[in-house]
Amino acid sequence: xxxxxxxxxxxxxxxxIYALIALxxxxxxxxxxxxxxxxxDVMMVGAYVGxxxxxxxxxxxxxxxxxxxxxxxxxxxxxxKVAYRPLRNSTRIAALITAIGVxxxxxxxxxxxxxxxxxxFPSSAFPITEYHIAGISILNKxxxxxxxxxxxxxxxxYIIKWTKTGKAMxxxxxxxxxxxxxxxxxxxxxxxxxxxxxxLAAAAGVMVGVYYNTINPLMGIIPGLKAFVAAVLxxxxxxxxxxxxxxxxxxxETMVSGYGNSLYRDAVAFGVLILILLIKPTGLFGxxxxxxx
Amino acid sequence: xxxxxxxxxxxxVALLLMISLVAGCGxxxxxxxxxxxxxxxxxxxxxxxxxxxxxxxSNARDGAVLAIEEINAAGGVLGMQLEPIVRDCKSTAxxxxxxxxxxxxxxxxxxxxxxxxxxxxxxxxxxxxNKIPLIAPAATAANVTVDDKTGETKAxxxxxxxxxxxxxxxxxxxxxxxxxxxxxxxxxxxxxxxxKGLAEYFKKTFVEKGGTIIAEEGFVKDDRDFNATLxxxxxKNPDFxxxxxxxxxxxxxxxxxxxxxxxxxxxGGDGWDSPDMVSVAGGDALNNAFFTNHYSSQxxxxxxxxxxxxxxAKYDKEPDAFAALGYDSVQLLVQGIKDANAADSVKIAEAxxxxxxxxxxxxxxxxxxxxxxxxxGVIIEFKDGEQVVRxxxxx
Numbered sequence: 208x209x210x211x212x213x214x215x216x217x218x219x220x221x222x223x224i225y226a227l228i229a230l231x232x233x234x235x236x237x238x239x240x241x242x243x244x245x246x247x248d249v250m251m252v253g254a255y256v257g258x259x260x261x262x263x264x265x266x267x268x269x270x271x272x273x274x275x276x277x278x279x280x281x282x283x284x285x286x287x288k289v290a291y292r293p294l295r296n297s298t299r300i301a302a303l304i305t306a307i308g309v310x311x312x313x314x315x316x317x318x319x320x321x322x323x324x325x326x327x328f329p330s331s332a333f334p335i336t337e338y339h340i341a342g343i344s345i346l347n348k349x350x351x352x353x354x355x356x357x358x359x360x361x362x363x364x365y366i367i368k369w370t371k372t373g374k375a376m377x378x379x380x381x382x383x384x385x386x387x388x389x390x391x392x393x394x395x396x397x398x399x400x401x402x403x404x405x406x407l408a409a410a411a412g413v414m415v416g417v418y419y420n421t422i423n424p425l426m427g428i429i430p431g432l433k434a435f436v437a438a439v440l441x442x443x444x445x446x447x448x449x450x451x452x453x454x455x456x457x458x459x460e461t462m463v464s465g466y467g468n469s470l471y472r473d474a475v476a477f478g479v480l481i482l483i484l485l486i487k488p489t490g491l492f493g494x495x496x497x498x499x500x
Numbered sequence: 501x502x503x504x505x506x507x508x509x510x511x512x513v514a515l516l517l518m519i520s521l522v523a524g525c526g527x528x529x530x531x532x533x534x535x536x537x538x539x540x541x542x543x544x545x546x547x548x549x550x551x552x553x554x555x556x557x558s559n560a561r562d563g564a565v566l567a568i569e570e571i572n573a574a575g576g577v578l579g580m581q582l583e584p585i586v587r588d589c590k591s592t593a594x595x596x597x598x599x600x601x602x603x604x605x606x607x608x609x610x611x612x613x614x615x616x617x618x619x620x621x622x623x624x625x626x627x628x629x630n631k632i633p634l635i636a637p638a639a640t641a642a643n644v645t646v647d648d649k650t651g652e653t654k655a656x657x658x659x660x661x662x663x664x665x666x667x668x669x670x671x672x673x674x675x676x677x678x679x680x681x682x683x684x685x686x687x688x689x690x691x692x693x694x695x696k697g698l699a700e701y702f703k704k705t706f707v708e709k710g711g712t713i714i715a716e717e718g719f720v721k722d723d724r725d726f727n728a729t730l731x732x733x734x735x736k737n738p739d740f741x742x743x744x745x746x747x748x749x750x751x752x753x754x755x756x757x758x759x760x761x762x763x764x765x766x767x768g769g770d771g772w773d774s775p776d777m778v779s780v781a782g783g784d785a786l787n788n789a790f791f792t793n794h795y796s797s798q799x800x801x802x803x804x805x806x807x808x809x810x811x812x813a814k815y816d817k818e819p820d821a822f823a824a825l826g827y828d829s830v831q832l833l834v835q836g837i838k839d840a841n842a843a844d845s846v847k848i849a850e851a852x853x854x855x856x857x858x859x860x861x862x863x864x865x866x867x868x869x870x871x872x873x874x875x876x877g878v879i880i881e882f883k884d885g886e887q888v889v890r891x892x893x894x895x
Contacts, residue, residue: 210735213760217727325748327779337759344761419724419752420780429722464728469717470690472728 209342214465215458220349220418222457223356227411228434229441229449230363231404237380237444238400240299244306245286246408247431248313253279253409254328254422255317261332268333272355272413276406283405284398292394310427317424325423328416352414359410360450363403367446372399380444433460436480442490451491540583541576541843543568543833544603546623547613547826551591556615556822560637561586562815563826564612570810571830577837582830589614593622600626600634609837609845610635612829615822617641620657627656633849635833637825638794640664640694645871656849658871660828660860664694667769667792668701670877670893671742674790676709678891679765681740683714685733687726687753689745690718698744698769714738719749726753727760734762746771751780758785767791773821773880783885792877794821795862796889799878807861821862828860863892 256275367373441448548557589596617639636659689695811819839851856866865873
């Protein structure tokens with residue numbers, strides 16, 4: 208039982224990070240039907256911004272996170288303007304390939320500027336405290352990751368459900384042309400979507416830095432892929448689906464390593480993707496709607 | 501038909517050109533031969549000075565050049581001075597091969613390097629063809645000196661480092677005999693042949709010593725979250741955890757293990773040797789962690805102290821294991837030249853194969869019939885973030 212609770216703690220922390228990244232995927236997909244493969248790399252950029260704000264300006268972890276979110280929000284908008292907007296009316300595959308190009312560009316430009324070696328996230332920014340309760344070790348960083356992820360998700364839910372911007376986002380997602388006719392600025396709404404998604408990724412990046420101590424230019428690839436699976440699992444384009452998908456993925460991986468074989472962990476994660484696509488392609492939260500022709 | 505005929509003609513011309521080139525080269529060298537051999541012995545240093553593992557190659561070169569300078573200052577070998585010819589193989593096997601071919605044209609008696617097993621593999625055919633001995637400072641894969649298919653020892657390929665399986669054996673001995681471990685868990689990097697080799701031999705030796713392996717788990721390159729598997733290992737309560745792999749993954753792994761409250765000793769191999777271990781995991785987490793290595797610059801052996809001082813005086817940096825192995829490669833070659841009593845590459849190779857009890861910086865070694873040195877390994881312990889030599893184990 209102790210072991211199970213410990214694995215639950217491990218899984219929820221990992222799941223919180225996946226969920227935050229998955230949200231960005233799902234928001235962008237929901238609005239312009241683009242799998243933004245550069246999303247994991249935006250997370251990496253966020254982690255580096257957090258790293259430099261701590262090492263160069265000596266900020267605390269919350270300020271570092273806010274700075275990284277702000278930076279990446281602007282950065283995400285620029286990516287969208289430069290790389291995706293000119294392709295909005297071309298085929299979806301063109302935009303997808305561009306996204307892969309942006310991903311590789313971000314990875315290797317970071318290697319070019321900062322070098323390929325990993326950087327150690329300063330431990331002074333987040334001193335670790337361990338709590339041992341009845342054989343279960345919980346660290347303050349587990350709590351930090353979990354709580355900040357939940358808070359950010361609640362803020363996101365609020366923005367989408369109860370603000371005008373959120374309403375515009377939902378409208379654009381539902382039918383872009385009709386939204387234009389209703390006087391919604393589609394360009395602005397898409398920019399905001401990218402800004403919010405990228406900011407969430409940046410927050411996840413800083414969390415990864417705190418949680419795993421090291422950051423490197425290729426750190427976004429694997430979590431990006433896992434979060435993509437999480438988004439598909441929950442139903443891509445559906446925000447609560449991404450949250451649930453993220454936590455399910457985190458718990459699933461943890462339980463496979465903990466009770467099965469650690470070597471099958473990634474196989475199970477990607478096996479889930481295949482199963483979902485075969486059985487319920489719209490995801491756990493997806494509604495079966497006929498393809499509009 | 502016409503096209504085919506043209507092609508044939510082009511190939512014929514190309515072949516003729518090549519033959520004339522080769523003939524020209526041959527003529528040139530035979531004329532120069534007596535003059536250069538009389539005063540100098542050319543030693544090729546074919547190492548990685550750029551590319552992925554540039555730090556390995558440049559440190560080995562520094563060690564090798566230091567050794568050559570020391571030998572020359574002491575009067576050289578057989579009355580002749582050694583002349584290093586340093587070339588960069590750019591961390592690729594192809595380049596290692598062409599560099600070797602170029603060096604062979606410069607009448608080297610032996611080649612030091614390259615460093616990685618793959619690059620040595622690239623250089624090997626050229627060395628075998630020209631019958632020039634190659635001494636690899638740090639190529640640890642078993643098939644570097646032995647042909648995989650025929651099981652034959654490659655006559656001109658030697659090395660001064662121990663091979664992968666040995667490290668696993670060494671750590672198993674240490675865990676069982678010195679730390680008194682009876683139950684061990686293995687948590688290895690399953691995406692690297694190096695780590696899998698270490699794990700396999702650790703298991704073999706540990707079981708032979710009467711121990712039990714209670715868990716075998718794996719991680720892959722670039723993994724960062726080890727909590728789930730560590731929690732599982734924790735519940736089995738092992739006396740010792742063997743984690744062969746590279747520092748990038750091992751450092752966060754050890755940190756997470758300690759955070760989960762695992763206090764058992766943790767061991768690994770030379771892939772742990774990096775300053776990043778301490779900066780990522782922290783000195784506290786690394787206490788009670790041990791790894792096997794070729795040598796340590798912290799060793800108090802007078803021979804090593806003298807080497808470290810000479811190296812620091814010349815290069816103003818700490819010599820790592822690669823520098824020490826580069827240094828030993830040259831010293832082993834010199835021993836070979838002395839034993840052969842001639843600066844002739846075929847005779848040197850024969851002499852190298854017979855060397856016993858050679859005293860190097862990285863330990864006393866004898867070359868066995870597979871051209872692997874039988875030598876001691878060092879067990880290094882982390883103590884509050886410092887590497888401390890625990891013991892030296894002779895196989």
